[in-house]
Amino acid sequence: MNIEKLKVMLAPLERYSDSCFRLLCEKLGADLTFIPMISVNSINNENFVRKIIKESKISKAIQLFGRDLNLFIKSINLFSKYFKVININLGCPSFKIIKQGYGAALLRDLKSIRNILKEIRKNYTGILSVKTRIGFDKINIYEQMKIYEKYTDFVIIHGRTAKQGFRGKNNWKLIKEVALKSKIPVIGNGDIFTYEDYVKYKSYAHGICIGRGALINPLIFKEIKTSKRISDVKQKVNVMLEYVNCAEKNIPFSVIKLHFYQFFKGFKKSKYYRTRLNSCNKVEDIRKLIYELI
Ligand SMILES: Cc1cc2nc3c(=O)[nH]c(=O)nc-3n(C[C@H](O)[C@H](O)[C@H](O)COP(=O)(O)O)c2cc1C
Numbered sequence: 001m002n003i004e005k006l007k008v009m010l011a012p013l014e015r016y017s018d019s020c021f022r023l024l025c026e027k028l029g030a031d032l033t034f035i036p037m038i039s040v041n042s043i044n045n046e047n048f049v050r051k052i053i054k055e056s057k058i059s060k061a062i063q064l065f066g067r068d069l070n071l072f073i074k075s076i077n078l079f080s081k082y083f084k085v086i087n088i089n090l091g092c093p094s095f096k097i098i099k100q101g102y103g104a105a106l107l108r109d110l111k112s113i114r115n116i117l118k119e120i121r122k123n124y125t126g127i128l129s130v131k132t133r134i135g136f137d138k139i140n141i142y143e144q145m146k147i148y149e150k151y152t153d154f155v156i157i158h159g160r161t162a163k164q165g166f167r168g169k170n171n172w173k174l175i176k177e178v179a180l181k182s183k184i185p186v187i188g189n190g191d192i193f194t195y196e197d198y199v200k201y202k203s204y205a206h207g208i209c210i211g212r213g214a215l216i217n218p219l220i221f222k223e224i225k226t227s228k229r230i231s232d233v234k235q236k237v238n239v240m241l242e243y244v245n246c247a248e249k250n251i252p253f254s255v256i257k258l259h260f261y262q263f264f265k266g267f268k269k270s271k272y273y274r275t276r277l278n279s280c281n282k283v284e285d286i287r288k289l290i291y292e293l294i
Pocket residue numbers: 011012013014015016036037063089091092131158189190191192209210211212213
């Protein structure tokens with residue numbers, strides 16, 4: 001895999017990055033998609049591991065979280081046979097994760113990050129990356145970069161601190177500064193909701209990673225690949241049908257419904273469709289709602 005060619009990625013999105021959504025985004029042009037948030041503590045659960053491995057047919061990247069070095073190494077030994085990219089989560093700010101010292105909690109403890117990445121690197125020669133934020137409560141991205149430059153192949157940076165969550169403006173200016181100085185590719189992440197946002201920020205980093213914008217409009221990947229905005233409702237409807245056709249066989253209905261709350265945000269009368277969605281109890285109800293769009 002040529003890292004330089006990884007220009008546009010679907011961000012790892014827990015609850016939403018199901019196999020059908022990842023497949024859809026890859027078809028529409030995402031260069032990389034991730035299986036999100038796999039705990040290194042789950043490595044001994046054989047059924048779970050088997051399920052994850054099956055999904056490597058769709059995604060080339062897997063995201064791991066934890067803090068136990070031996071479990072990281074064990075997990076990577078196992079998953080690296082199936083995935084081309086191992087990504088370590090250092091950015092998750094959720095209370096449940098932080099409380100256990102995982103995700104963004106590690107941004108307060110750069111010594112541990114160094115130790116984990118250094119030891120992983122000794123055991124694993126494939127593509128290693130991290131997904132991080134600019135700091136925990138204060139910005140320390142330059143200190144972080146010193147570690148990543150030494151032990152990893154690329155870094156995805158969300159331009160907010162963990163404490164900020166999703167509040168405030170994404171710090172693209174800082175991402176740009178970091179990317180300019182970096183010895184490894186920096187993938188910028190945060191608040192790319194439209195093709196126009198992408199055009200504005202694409203030169204700020206070596207590549208761009210899109211989360212919530214892709215949940216609302218997966219066609220953003222096609223817009224980027226073809227360099228033009230798509231306003232044709234029919235194409236949007238086709239994408240929704242493609243998702244639902246795949247998902248009805250593979251994905252729990254509650255998750256399908258979550259996706260449609262997002263998809264409908266991208267339409268006029270979004271509130272109307274989202275309210276109607278509340279009373280959908282089966283996939284066929286959602287299909288009928290989709291057909292109302294055209
Ligand atoms: C619903 C949801 C789930 C997320 N799950 C993950 C995850 O599993 N791993 C991760 O690194 N980041 C996760 N994130 C953060 C996103 O990957 C991304 O960094 C963040 O949403 C900012 O990008 P955006 O503005 O393009 O959405 C999640 C974000 C959202 C909204």
